[in-house]
Amino acid sequence: MINKELIDNNNKTNIVILRIGHRPQRDKRVTTHVALTARAFGASGILINSKDPYIVKNIESVVERFGGPFFIRDNINAFEEIKKYKNMGWKICHLSMYGICYSSVINDIKKEKNIILIVGAEKVSGEYYNISDWNIGVGNQPHSEIAAIAIFLDRYFLPNTDRLVSKFNSPKLTIIPSNRGKFVKKIDI
């Protein structure tokens, strides 16, 4: 499964979000925002620890309409998955308000091309802190894993800030930026 995901993904870098502690009823909107932000800001895909066909369908629909590549896989064994990736040489980065400041390590992290980025929906157990190469905070204030992912990916990919508008393949829908109104270009395939 991992190889298929990576073969499908033509990016030179692979940052895969690992969403742990997801509770389908309580977290469906926030985890959907996590996945959409991951895609929009340049991640390759997202793994979700629990089964949630609603989110999978929703994200796959966005990829079909607005372009890919971006994968989503639910119902994974999060800790086993981390060990698999780690054995392949990937680095593990955990976003947490308790971590060291992202700006102090982002240049080291940018040297790595294959990264699992862990974000928790609820309290994250100690084993994830221990297995991570970096526990980093986007600030040490309570805020949002969605904001943290956006800033982390933004800084990781700088100075390339064009991916938000141009990186997606085969979109059926493309927004035409405008200071008034809504302009959508539809491509029938």
Next chain:
Amino acid sequence: MINKELIDNNNKTNIVILRIGHRPQRDKRVTTHVALTARAFGASGILINSKDPYIVKNIESVVERFGGPFFIRDNINAFEEIKKYKNMGWKICHLSMYGICYSSVINDIKKEKNIILIVGAEKVSGEYYNISDWNIGVGNQPHSEIAAIAIFLDRYFLPNTDRLVSKFNSPKLTIIPSNRGKFVKKIDI
């Protein structure tokens, strides 16, 4: 009420988030993330269009524990509020996936010190597009208003990126950044 909010706020800039379309049951988690991200990234406060004592209590508790200033006010008449601020000379900025790219106008927006930043939870009606000085997109991909607020405020306040750790007054709790574990400094007052 507006004057009180601004007198309470010692920032030289006042960016106030206006959350419209908030539905308490459906949006409570996402709007909480919106408010916490606004606070963490340097906004002065948040106005929410509908009544939601749960979120108000939650955010005021964060401000009490982690420091201020940051205000929250619910149950406002959003459009009337915008007109009041606009009459005082504030600029109105609406974040939307349909808008023009933030990077093309951020230097103009940075010249303004008093800004209402509108983010919608559901479809935003045309009157908000029309009354806004700028309709801007943080990319034109579907993602999250939380990510958009984070990137907008980050860019607005650059090169000052220290506010995430140092800007809050009178915190009872302060996180000590660490690459392992959780370290919290508690100050009894």
